[in-house]
Every structure is written in C-alpha cells, then in structure tokens.
Amino acid sequence: MPTNNSENSYLEYTECLNIISSILSTYSATHRIIIAGDFNGTLKPPRNYNKHDRLLQAFVQEMNLKQTCTDKSTFFHHSGLSCSQTDYILDNTTSTIISNYKTHDRCQSNTSSHVPVSAKIEVKANVKQKIVKPNFASQFKLQWNDLDSESFNALINEELTQYKIESHSLEENIQSLCNCLKKAAAVAVPSKFIKLKGPIFKAPPTTLSLLQICKEKCHFWKSHGKLDDHSKTDKILAQRNLRKQMRREQYIDRAQFYKEVMDNPSNEMFHRLIRRNRGNRNKDSKCIMENGELHYSATDQTQSFSKYFEDLALPKDKGYDPEFLDLCNVRHKIIQQLCEQENITTEFSTQNICDAIKQLHSGKATDELGLAADHFKNSPAIVTQFLTDCFNNIMKDKLIPHIFKSGIVIPVLKKGKIQ
Structure with missing residues (x-):
C-alpha cells in the first residue's frame, strides 16, 4: 500500500482501497478472500499524523473484514524512536478459516523494519483424481546396458527351480517362462520413460506466410493496448485469410486422397482412410456412395468398405488355375x-x-x-x-x-x- 510520505498519499491510498473493494464485491459471493500484507495503516487507535489509519479502519468495517491480531507491533522505525502495527491478515468469511495467528519477535538476522506475521489457513478441497484413458499405458524402454545380472539370474533361478515342468501343459510352461522373465527384468533392469512427440504441423509456403502475418498483426494489436481501431480490423482480416487458405488446402488434400484411394487401392491406403475417419477432425464423415446409394451412418460406411476390400482381395486373374x-x-x-x-x-x-x-x-x-x-x-x-x-x-x-x-x-x- 502507498506510504504516508508522498504528497498524494491520501488519493493513492483511496484508489488502492477502491480496487480491493471492487475485488471483494465481485468475488465475495463465490470465494473466500484473504488479504495479507503491509497496509501502511493501523487498526489500533488512529494516529493524528497518519491519514491512512481512519481510511483503513472505515474500509475494514465497511467490507466486514475480520481480524485476528495481537497487540504486538509489526513495524519498527530504523531510528528506534517509533513503532506501530501495520501488517495484517484479514478475511471476509463468516466462519473464520484463519488460525494460529502469530506476530513473530524481532531477531538479529531480520534486517527489515517489519517482523513476519504468520497464520494457518484451513481449507478443505476435494482431491481431483487423474482421469486415465482406456487402453492407455505409459511406454517404457528397458535399459539393458545397466542390467543387474546377479539379481536378474537369481530371480529366474529361484522361480524356475521350484517350477515343475512335468505337472503342467506345454502352453502353461511357456506362459510361466514369459512371466518369469518379465518379473525379473522389472526388478533388475532400469527403465526409461519414452515421451511420444505429436505430429509436426506441415504447411505449404503460402499458409506459413499468412500464419506469420497473422502473428505479427496480433502482436501489434496486443502491444498497443488491444484498442478497437484499425489494428484490430487488420488482425481479424489476417485471421480470416489464414482460415480461408487452410480450408482450401484441406479440401484439396481430401480430394487428392480420395482420388488416390479409388485409382490405386491398397491395404496401406485403406488403413490411412480408417485413421482419417477415426480422427477428431473428420469424426463425422458426410456420406459414401455405393452403387448409386448414399450411406450416412458409420455402420453402413464400414460395411461398404468391407465389401469393397473383400471384393478387392478376391483373385480376378483369368489365368487362375483351380486344378493346380x-x-x-x-x-x-x-x-x-x-x-x-x-x-x-x-x-x-x-x-x-x-x-x-x-x-x-x-x-x-x-x-x-x-x-x-x-x-x-x-x-x-x-x-x-x-x-x-x-x-x-x-x-x-x-x-x-x-x-x-x-x-x-x-x-x-x-x-x-x-x-
């Protein structure tokens, strides 16, 4: 808060209180607000030479702020001739959540003119559990160069020595061996987390140039205070041109891809098409035409592709020899x-x-x-x-x-x- 030494301290202090008052009025209905710091004013009997005291006391009473303070001073002038209490922790809750309020004593290591004021804030919050995606597992890579051979061999010998291979089927024996090797590796071989990187955004030079122009226009508008003038209009126009160019290129890419699927069908193209339909961008595909009939639902489209590739897989060579x-x-x-x-x-x-x-x-x-x-x-x-x-x-x-x-x-x- 502003000090009492400047000429306009009364006006500056009033402006700061108005800002805090606005915050309290906006969020007090939905939040518990705690204000802490050096208020440069006291809640004790006002001093004649300090104009901030009465302003602060009136503000605290108006905003219904609660104080849990002691009689100890928190500010000590470097001259040693005066001291006061100006540091507080205030809250606006009906049931106080502040406990263990303490004004610390002066010590030699503290070179500040203020002493610390501490309190314990009791807050109950619901723990938000991390949502685990289905069929999602973190990928790790075993570092075999750092293998603990002694531990690895000991674990395998201990388990396989007790295992009776004659008492189990061949399938069970192989499965037991696989589990034994994986358990031993999990203990004796350190693993390294594999961080998968997403796809790199690829764009032609035209889109990249429009993207750069869009960034420059947006940066210019923000740096000049986000005014509603020609700079904002230029920014909107640049964004519109960029989106128009991206939609045009996406249309051309789709048209070329569909043409390639029909002209050169293959398993690779089929899987690429499936991945496209499963993606977030093309989750709702429009329709597929089969023998003049339009299919809009995902089930009908899947059956249509199934019939197409089943027919594609059947040999149609006239030189096919069934006798052979x-x-x-x-x-x-x-x-x-x-x-x-x-x-x-x-x-x-x-x-x-x-x-x-x-x-x-x-x-x-x-x-x-x-x-x-x-x-x-x-x-x-x-x-x-x-x-x-x-x-x-x-x-x-x-x-x-x-x-x-x-x-x-x-x-x-x-x-x-x-x-």
Missing part, C-alpha cells in the same frame, strides 16, 4: 499323412537353443508378450534347459502351442534370408 490348387491340396494331405505315420523324432540339445538365441538381434522392440531378445540373451542356463525341454515336447507331441504362433519366436520369412 486342388493338386496342391492333395500334396499337402499326402505329406501330412506321411509325417504322422513316421515315428522319427528329432531332439534338440541345449547347444541348439543357445545358437538360436545368439542369432536374435538385441535392442529391438518387445513383442506382444512384452519380451525382447535381451530377455533370453541375458538369462541364465536354466532358461536354456527349460526351452530345450519345451521344444523336445513339441517334437514328441507334434503339437505347436498357440502362444508360439505369435511373438518373438515366430519366424519372419524374408527373401534371400536363411529359412
């Missing part, structure tokens, strides 16, 4: 019967499993089971023996578990690679 397909099916049945009649079984050794694990590439992303090549490469010998027993059971029973048909163990056949 029947011959291939006959050969497949004969080979399957021969394999079932033969009793030749191949057993894997632990060295075969070790060689296969060494061929896995490190540093790759995890599969759908949450496992990577590093889980197996850093595992102890008991894991190799566990896998050896599982593969030998597969060869013996001639049955591949369902869990092996996906994930890190499924082979990806590439041209020119060793199969």
